[in-house]
Amino acid sequence: MVSSQLLKFVIQVRYLKCFAVEIQAIRCSRLFQSSCSCKPLIRSDLHFMRTYCTLRRTKCVVSKYMFKGQMFRSINDDSRSDSNSPVYHDEEMTFGERSAINTSEAGHVLSEESDTTDSVSKTVESSDYYIVQNVESFLKEMYMPLKKGYTCFHTVCPKLGKLAMKKGKQEDTLYVNSTSGYFYCNHCGKSGSWLQLKDNVVYVKSKKIKKNITCFKEVKENFSSTDLIHPDIIKHFENSDNFTMMSGDTFETIQTIFDWHGIERTTFINYDVRYRNEEDKYCILFPIYSPVGRITAVCIYSGLITEDGDVKILPIQTYPRSKDKILPFGWQQKSSSRHSDNIVITSSEANAMVINQETGIMALALKNLYQLPQDVLPHLESFNKITLWLGTDIKAWENTKMFSKKLNDNRCYIFRPNMVKYMPLETLQNECDISTELDKARLISHKAILTFDYLKQEVYSEFAHYTQVAGVQWSRYTKLNQVLKGHRRGELTILTGPTGSGKTTFMAEYSLDLCMQGVCTLWGSFEISNVRLVKIMMQQYARKDITKHLDDFESIAEGFSMLPMYFMAYFGVEKIQRVLEAMSHAVYVHDISHVVVDNLQFMMGMDFTEKNRFLLQDRIISAFRQFATEKNCHVTLIIHPRKINEGEELSTSSIFGSAKATQEADNIILIQDQRLVKPSGRKYIQIAKNRFDGDMGVMTLTFNKESLTFNTVEKKKTTKKSDGSYSSKDEIMNETLGSDFE
Numbered sequence: 001m002v003s004s005q006l007l008k009f010v011i012q013v014r015y016l017k018c019f020a021v022e023i024q025a026i027r028c029s030r031l032f033q034s035s036c037s038c039k040p041l042i043r044s045d046l047h048f049m050r051t052y053c054t055l056r057r058t059k060c061v062v063s064k065y066m067f068k069g070q071m072f073r074s075i076n077d078d079s080r081s082d083s084n085s086p087v088y089h090d091e092e093m094t095f096g097e098r099s100a101i102n103t104s105e106a107g108h109v110l111s112e113e114s115d116t117t118d119s120v121s122k123t124v125e126s127s128d129y130y131i132v133q134n135v136e137s138f139l140k141e142m143y144m145p146l147k148k149g150y151t152c153f154h155t156v157c158p159k160l161g162k163l164a165m166k167k168g169k170q171e172d173t174l175y176v177n178s179t180s181g182y183f184y185c186n187h188c189g190k191s192g193s194w195l196q197l198k199d200n201v202v203y204v205k206s207k208k209i210k211k212n213i214t215c216f217k218e219v220k221e222n223f224s225s226t227d228l229i230h231p232d233i234i235k236h237f238e239n240s241d242n243f244t245m246m247s248g249d250t251f252e253t254i255q256t257i258f259d260w261h262g263i264e265r266t267t268f269i270n271y272d273v274r275y276r277n278e279e280d281k282y283c284i285l286f287p288i289y290s291p292v293g294r295i296t297a298v299c300i301y302s303g304l305i306t307e308d309g310d311v312k313i314l315p316i317q318t319y320p321r322s323k324d325k326i327l328p329f330g331w332q333q334k335s336s337s338r339h340s341d342n343i344v345i346t347s348s349e350a351n352a353m354v355i356n357q358e359t360g361i362m363a364l365a366l367k368n369l370y371q372l373p374q375d376v377l378p379h380l381e382s383f384n385k386i387t388l389w390l391g392t393d394i395k396a397w398e399n400t401k402m403f404s405k406k407l408n409d410n411r412c413y414i415f416r417p418n419m420v421k422y423m424p425l426e427t428l429q430n431e432c433d434i435s436t437e438l439d440k441a442r443l444i445s446h447k448a449i450l451t452f453d454y455l456k457q458e459v460y461s462e463f464a465h466y467t468q469v470a471g472v473q474w475s476r477y478t479k480l481n482q483v484l485k486g487h488r489r490g491e492l493t494i495l496t497g498p499t500g501s502g503k504t505t506f507m508a509e510y511s512l513d514l515c516m517q518g519v520c521t522l523w524g525s526f527e528i529s530n531v532r533l534v535k536i537m538m539q540q541y542a543r544k545d546i547t548k549h550l551d552d553f554e555s556i557a558e559g560f561s562m563l564p565m566y567f568m569a570y571f572g573v574e575k576i577q578r579v580l581e582a583m584s585h586a587v588y589v590h591d592i593s594h595v596v597v598d599n600l601q602f603m604m605g606m607d608f609t610e611k612n613r614f615l616l617q618d619r620i621i622s623a624f625r626q627f628a629t630e631k632n633c634h635v636t637l638i639i640h641p642r643k644i645n646e647g648e649e650l651s652t653s654s655i656f657g658s659a660k661a662t663q664e665a666d667n668i669i670l671i672q673d674q675r676l677v678k679p680s681g682r683k684y685i686q687i688a689k690n691r692f693d694g695d696m697g698v699m700t701l702t703f704n705k706e707s708l709t710f711n712t713v714e715k716k717k718t719t720k721k722s723d724g725s726y727s728s729k730d731e732i733m734n735e736t737l738g739s740d741f742e
């Protein structure tokens, strides 16, 4: 809500010395509290601007039009300088701001829709992550002391006086993430975005007497807005008992059901784990504390022994059910840890407890193994050694590399594939020493030249886990798995098809399928609004027409909101630079591993000539290619095909632009739609390029109009005719082409 109220104004600033004219755009939510239109400026606002300019050693001239509550066009922008109509600074506009202006100015229907989208999904705001490059200079300009940590700058709460600034005690530290600008203040317990930080620092610094100011007034407290425990947690805890009350038999049964042999009863007690008996079902409640010792969630394991003597484990439930990221388990041991600068990050509550029980080292268990929330980074700043023990397979290795980068490679100790055979609990159960295993972890090497010995284990692991190396498998498109083998990080996929052939609809389900298996996805839907896209995806997610099942909307929305699916807050033509910035931001903050851009033509803007448009497209494709490789993130681009003759099938050369797109892509997917020329014509997906192993093929789809989903059609396999066509209409055919693919 606050961010939607953020409106921007432009002030003209004249430097005293050189009289050069500069535009300074400042955001300040305090100045504009009304939702869509600006309130006239008042005296204190002017005072604020004066202070800001004094601090920046600049002179401020406020246009009289500001008092009418209008925003002004930049005087540097000749084409706009004489107009009085509202304008926004493209690169500093948040989604909320832009929606407001779009609705009023251009008639785009974004603002209303964005709220609906937000209720079921997460929108990656354009915030001003690009300004984050200026974190350091901004803090210096504000005369804030500065120390560079592993992931954050350490400064001091702006409310504190000079003495505290000098002392820089840990309890007064303000952490500012050096990549995203996200902040956490130890003194106020508040956390928020870079914009909120900037806004508040300027505001607080403008006040001479700071005693009565509420620092970060409009910012919520970290991890929980109140001291109150969520009713869901209370409800579950009320009906539960401490492990001290548990009989020996029950303890043994629980150990058998969940295979927790080796974890001592005192360990459960130390972690304040509770249990509850529901008829023959045992529920174990793990409280999830915040780093500041506040209970934020409860994670419930349930299981039973059936009459046949089989163990049945039920799905793990976490309450409160919220789309906010769940913090890692294990902060409750922060104060009692025997190694204050050493921590292990692992994969489950049991593993975290075993590490702590056996070594005294604090261990955290990530709730989602594919996401490391940036909220925890400031709280990990004090640890000089972080050991990542996330798993023993290729997927865990990929996540380990990603998290190590995020946490700072210089302090992360990791297990390369095959360095450890077991996870901590299994290690204990196999009577191996946890400390000895932990000692095997190594820093990620930065050497430019590597020996074969160094790579050997990794290479072995790639051979040994061939299916995992092939990537995440689709659950709805098993045929796609046969051809593409899986969805891998770091690749570029191009999807093209005739206009209206269902590119967006197909890609929505394709990405949703992956996302439901933990592939964190970012959608850049420039062609259709996020609301329309989410509507399509929700139908596909629920596999039914929601208009006919409106009563189910809430439960479908709840499930959908749990998916790691994010949306770029852009619509229509957008600058490639901004899109790449949003993508980088999302990769860092939300650990995105799949970005979908629909479609490339919207990145090209309008001001290109026939001559340079191929050049422009080539540059854009190169930029996405580079992004995919550098960030180890899969990018899928939807591109319109060039005009083809009626009835002609698409091929790799039908992709709009020069040959660059097809060269850069790892995978090319074509939607062939012969229904456009004859009513009985078929529609199918053709894999026209597959760099991973060269297999190509076609997959016929049937469309379910109710749920907007595609079903693959399985029919008899037939052979390819000499003219290259297929003798059967519906089949999947693989043909190995070898590796001469470029």
Ligand SMILES: Nc1ncnc2c1ncn2[C@@H]1O[C@H](COP(=O)(O)OP(=O)(O)OP(=O)(O)O)[C@@H](O)[C@H]1O
Residues within 6 Å of the ligand: 497, 498, 499, 500, 501, 502, 503, 504, 505, 506, 527, 683, 702, 703, 708
């Ligand atoms: N296989 C199909 N059979 C019939 N209708 C389909 C099929 N696939 C998609 N549609 C419908 O066709 C319409 C257009 O689909 P979609 O927007 O996905 O196409 P597109 O190729 O992305 O369009 P554009 O060329 O405008 O980008 C939608 O209403 C969708 O529900």
